[in-house]
Amino acid sequence: MKTILSILLFFLAVQTIGQTLIKGSVKDQKGQTIPGVNIFIKNTYDGTSSDLEGNFQMETELGGTQTLMFQAMGFKSQELEVVLNGSVQEFHPVMREAINDMTAVTITAGAMEASDEKRAVVLKSIDIVTVPSAMGDIVGAFQTLPGTSTVGNDGRLFVRGGDASETAIFIDGMKVGNAFGTTASNVPTRTRFNPNLFKGSFFSTGGYSAEFGQALSSTLALNTVDFPLRSQGDVSLMSIGGGFTQTLAAEKSSITASANYFDLAPYQSLIRQNFDWERAPFGWDAEVSARQKWGNNGMVKAYVHTESGGMKIWQAIPGSEERGELVDVQNRYTFAQGSFKQIGKNDWSYYGGISYSNNVDALVLDQVDLRNQNQVLHGKFVALKGFSDRFSIKTGVESYTYRYEENFRSQNSKRELNDHHTNIFSEADFYVNSKFILRGGLRGGHSSLAKETWLDPRLSLAYKFPSEGQLSFAAGQFSQMPVEQLRIFNQELQNTKANHLILNYFLNKNGRTFRAEAFYKQYQKLTTFKGNPFQYIDIQQNGEGYAQGFDLFYRDRETVKNTDFWITYSFVDSKRKFAQYTERVQPGFASRHNGSLVIKHFVSGLKSQIGASFGINDGYTYTNPNFPGQMNDKTRGFQDLSLSWSYLPRPNLILHLACSNVLGRDNIFGYRFSEQANASGRFEALPIKLQAPRFLFLGLFLTLSKDKNANQLNNL
Amino acid sequence: MKKYLFAIGMMFLISISIKASNEAYEKAMRTEIQKLYRAGSVQDLQQSANVFSRIAEMNKEEWLPDYYAAWAYANMGFRTDGGIQEKDGFFGQAKMHAKKAASISPNNSEIVAMQGFIIMGELSVDPNSRGQSLSPIAMQTFAKAIELNRQNPRAIFMMAQMENGMAQFFGQGPEKACGLVDASLKLFEKEASEAKEGALEPMWGKNMAAQMKAECP
Numbered sequence: 050m051k052t053i054l055s056i057l058l059f060f061l062a063v064q065t066i067g068q069t070l071i072k073g074s075v076k077d078q079k080g081q082t083i084p085g086v087n088i089f090i091k092n093t094y095d096g097t098s099s100d101l102e103g104n105f106q107m108e109t110e111l112g113g114t115q116t117l118m119f120q121a122m123g124f125k126s127q128e129l130e131v132v133l134n135g136s137v138q139e140f141h142p143v144m145r146e147a148i149n150d151m152t153a154v155t156i157t158a159g160a161m162e163a164s165d166e167k168r169a170v171v172l173k174s175i176d177i178v179t180v181p182s183a184m185g186d187i188v189g190a191f192q193t194l195p196g197t198s199t200v201g202n203d204g205r206l207f208v209r210g211g212d213a214s215e216t217a218i219f220i221d222g223m224k225v226g227n228a229f230g231t232t233a234s235n236v237p238t239r240t241r242f243n244p245n246l247f248k249g250s251f252f253s254t255g256g257y258s259a260e261f262g263q264a265l266s267s268t269l270a271l272n273t274v275d276f277p278l279r280s281q282g283d284v285s286l287m288s289i290g291g292g293f294t295q296t297l298a299a300e301k302s303s304i305t306a307s308a309n310y311f312d313l314a315p316y317q318s319l320i321r322q323n324f325d326w327e328r329a330p331f332g333w334d335a336e337v338s339a340r341q342k343w344g345n346n347g348m349v350k351a352y353v354h355t356e357s358g359g360m361k362i363w364q365a366i367p368g369s370e371e372r373g374e375l376v377d378v379q380n381r382y383t384f385a386q387g388s389f390k391q392i393g394k395n396d397w398s399y400y401g402g403i404s405y406s407n408n409v410d411a412l413v414l415d416q417v418d419l420r421n422q423n424q425v426l427h428g429k430f431v432a433l434k435g436f437s438d439r440f441s442i443k444t445g446v447e448s449y450t451y452r453y454e455e456n457f458r459s460q461n462s463k464r465e466l467n468d469h470h471t472n473i474f475s476e477a478d479f480y481v482n483s484k485f486i487l488r489g490g491l492r493g494g495h496s497s498l499a500k501e502t503w504l505d506p507r508l509s510l511a512y513k514f515p516s517e518g519q520l521s522f523a524a525g526q527f528s529q530m531p532v533e534q535l536r537i538f539n540q541e542l543q544n545t546k547a548n549h550l551i552l553n554y555f556l557n558k559n560g561r562t563f564r565a566e567a568f569y570k571q572y573q574k575l576t577t578f579k580g581n582p583f584q585y586i587d588i589q590q591n592g593e594g595y596a597q598g599f600d601l602f603y604r605d606r607e608t609v610k611n612t613d614f615w616i617t618y619s620f621v622d623s624k625r626k627f628a629q630y631t632e633r634v635q636p637g638f639a640s641r642h643n644g645s646l647v648i649k650h651f652v653s654g655l656k657s658q659i660g661a662s663f664g665i666n667d668g669y670t671y672t673n674p675n676f677p678g679q680m681n682d683k684t685r686g687f688q689d690l691s692l693s694w695s696y697l698p699r700p701n702l703i704l705h706l707a708c709s710n711v712l713g714r715d716n717i718f719g720y721r722f723s724e725q726a727n728a729s730g731r732f733e734a735l736p737i738k739l740q741a742p743r744f745l746f747l748g749l750f751l752t753l754s755k756d757k758n759a760n761q762l763n764n765l
Numbered sequence: 766m767k768k769y770l771f772a773i774g775m776m777f778l779i780s781i782s783i784k785a786s787n788e789a790y791e792k793a794m795r796t797e798i799q800k801l802y803r804a805g806s807v808q809d810l811q812q813s814a815n816v817f818s819r820i821a822e823m824n825k826e827e828w829l830p831d832y833y834a835a836w837a838y839a840n841m842g843f844r845t846d847g848g849i850q851e852k853d854g855f856f857g858q859a860k861m862h863a864k865k866a867a868s869i870s871p872n873n874s875e876i877v878a879m880q881g882f883i884i885m886g887e888l889s890v891d892p893n894s895r896g897q898s899l900s901p902i903a904m905q906t907f908a909k910a911i912e913l914n915r916q917n918p919r920a921i922f923m924m925a926q927m928e929n930g931m932a933q934f935f936g937q938g939p940e941k942a943c944g945l946v947d948a949s950l951k952l953f954e955k956e957a958s959e960a961k962e963g964a965l966e967p968m969w970g971k972n973m974a975a976q977m978k979a980e981c982p
Contacts (some may be wrong), residue, residue: 084808084811085811085812085815085816087815087818087819088814089819089822089824091820092823093790093823094793094819094820094823096816096819097815097817098811098812098815100808100809120815120818121853122854122855122858149854149857152850152853152854278901278902279905279907300839497783498863560891560893560894606894607893613893653933653934654936656935656936687791697935699935700931700935
């Protein structure tokens with residue numbers, strides 16, 4: 050009986066010690082008061098909020114020693130001990146700011162991000178698909194961004210005086226070998242991947258993270274869609290082909306399968322071409338991507354893409370009236386990958402995966418019948434540990450297996466290259482506060498073939514000004530093995546090297562974005578050689594050079610109603626000794642002045658988006674053998690005005706019409722010269738042009754889904 | 766005998782304290798829900814949000830406190846005069862509470878509708894740049910809320926708002942949106958007539974629906 054009594058008494062006692070007044074004020078580290086702080090006694094209903102001056106006051110009938118909690122948005126929670134004994138308790142805590150991904154400074158040096166989620170982005174995912182000059186090619190859209198130059202007869206990404214092989218492409222963090230379609234020389238290529246597959250991309254024009262390597266200039270990291278919104282079918286009918294994509298989405302998993310076919314022959318029979326085609330480019334591709342949620346926060350993705358295509362083209366020989374050489378290109382390509390991410394306990398998270406690309410080209414030119422095969426196998430595992438909201442370390446290991454084979458079927462000779470790279474990297478992020486971040490990284494690698502071990506340091510930092518805008522700086526060393534076509538001749542070739550220095554200013558305010566960046570890039574150990582493709586001789590690594598300049602980007606979605614435009618200017622001053630050049634020259638792909646303008650205007654009345662993009666540069670250097678010296682001449686400037694019209698008669702139907710080079714400017718990307726001088730001692734020239742002055746694209750895109758919204762009214 | 770007495774005494778005490786805590790919960794909720802519906806300023810809403818957070822801390826099995834905290838934060842996002850960053854901050858808090866509520870009560874039409882409401886808020890912060898990516902997600906979310914409970918007037922009304930925006934964008938008439946508003950108003954009335962005195966379940970949205978109805982032809 051006594052026990053019960055004492056328990057009862059205890060209960061009563063707790064509740065009747067009397068009232069205690071708790072009061073005080075809350076400030077942040079800068080001494081400014083914080084309104085709206087949630088102040089309460091832990092595990093009870095007793096609490097209050099701070100007023101506009103940061104003051105608070107509450108009464109409680111509780112007694113004993115309790116925990117007083119302070120919680121506020123953007124600050125770390127604080128717990129203080131309070132003794133409730135009837136006398137007034139005063140507290141004046143200083144709350145520490147919490148670093149929040151969404152509001153904290155981000156490193157923007159060298160980086161151009163397209164994302165729907167993050168803040169310091171240049172583009173949204175959808176913007177990529179709707180750039181008129183891009184014609185639905187991801188890389189085409191990036192060519193309207195600063196730091197890139199348009200090389201119309203190639204189509205790949207050329208970044209800041211670097212050649213196309215200096216850009217590495219990754220999907221969900223995994224390396225993509227041969228990301229561009231195989232083509233004949235001077236016939237532009239495209240990325241193999243459908244832009245709708247990706248939810249965002251991270252394009253770095255230099256100074257990038259230690260997570261990536263084997264790219265002297267630039268990386269393009271594409272991230273696939275996590276979860277499709279709904280089950281749907283997408284039909285596309287285009288002037289050059291068609292395709293069908295079916296997506297099945299369930300709660301925790303989804304699968305998308307797609308098949309496409311294109312053939313330029315019908316189109317080319319209607320519109321006159323500059324090129325002499327024996328067989329217009331054609332091809333098919335099929336892909337399947339599957340995603341599965343793994344626990345509450347994890348995800349596993351798998352993706353397989355396979356395609357086949359070809360073309361036959363007569364390439365004229367300078368100084369000859371005949372049809373020239375017949376080039377037959379057939380390509381077979383497969384890319385497969387699996388990746389995962391998972392969030393573990395104690396602020397650990399993990400991601401990684403495995404990817405495989407296999408590219409087989411069959412080339413027949415003149416007497417040569419060549420089959421080459423390039424395979425890349427990449428495995429990666431990364432662990433990320435957050436020690437606090439201010440400090441985190443990312444560490445990873447990678448394995449790359451490269452296999453390249455050239456098989457001259459006509460001569461019955463074969464050569465091959467096998468290399469294995471092991472890489473480790475570690476990168477630490479340290480937020481001094483939400484306005485200032487430091488990032489330091491190291492990337493080490495070893496090549497079994499070159500018997501070389503290397504270590505590349507990387508450093509970047511960013512500071513956000515109190516008012517607006519931010520400044521970033523990045524520096525680092527980057528290593529890349531020479532291209533396989535050279536290494537196969539000289540298997541002792543070591544890494545080529547580049548050092549980057551980048552200073553960036555970024556301002557994003559009220560729908561307007563301004564970005565300015567200055568850069569300096571130094572090249573060492575570049576390869577030089579003599580001879581012709583597949584017959585290189587005297588390959589050495591005594592090339593070197595530099596690229597420096599700046600670029601400007603301004604984007605505005607506010608000033609003109611329903612209109613979004615961006616304008617860029619890039620200045621590149623580059624000289625390097627490389628390839629067949631025996632002295633420093635301005636590379637043909639590095640035009641000095643580059644500009645672009647993209648405008649998209651939505652007309653509600655017409656249910657249409659009208660787009661225009663304009664690209665311009667000051668011309669490409671080339672060597673004219675009729676004069677002494679190397680790279681001694683320059684083409685006239687390149688100009689292209691592309692227009693597009695997207696008509697949305699219904700939410701699920703899009704009609705898209707686009708035309709490149711509307712003005713029909715005769716763009717020249719260089720010249721090919723005859724090997725021998727003619728009777729009058731001159732080398733005859735043939736200009737390198739696009740396959741046709743204009744390219745016209747008409748497409749109809751229909752989405753079929755069990756549109757629940759549409760049925761809504763009937764069901765009610 | 767002593768033993769039994771002790772056991773009975775304990776059970777009695779436990780039942781008292783459970784009843785007391787239930788009563789305390791309901792009382793705290795009822796008081797604060799009334800305050801929340803009257804709250805006008807961001808400051809008032811913040812206070813309410815704080816109270817609901819505290820109630821949520823104490824009642825980890827209940828989804829309603831987090832639901833109302835989410836609603837308070839979402840309204841702060843809509844009402845503040847602050848910039849994008851501040852608005853996103855409020856919607857971020859709202860999201861966090863909605864997610865907590867959803868983990869307590871999965872497949873709850875009201876919570877899913879709230880999640881849609883928050884997405885709508887995020888969209889409204891910067892419609893030019895977010896419209897394209899967020900409006901399908903918002904509609905999808907409302908569709909899911911309706912699927913979970915076809916009698917949820919809030920889900921239907923908010924879907925009507927989205928439909929209205931879509932119709933304007935594509936230059937179509939408001940018939941579909943207005944039909945949904947009518948349907949939601951009927952359900953709001955039904956909800957009001959069936960509601961028990963002092964019920965804690967969500968009841969908001971009727972005025973907004975009536976406002977939208979006034980704009981219908």
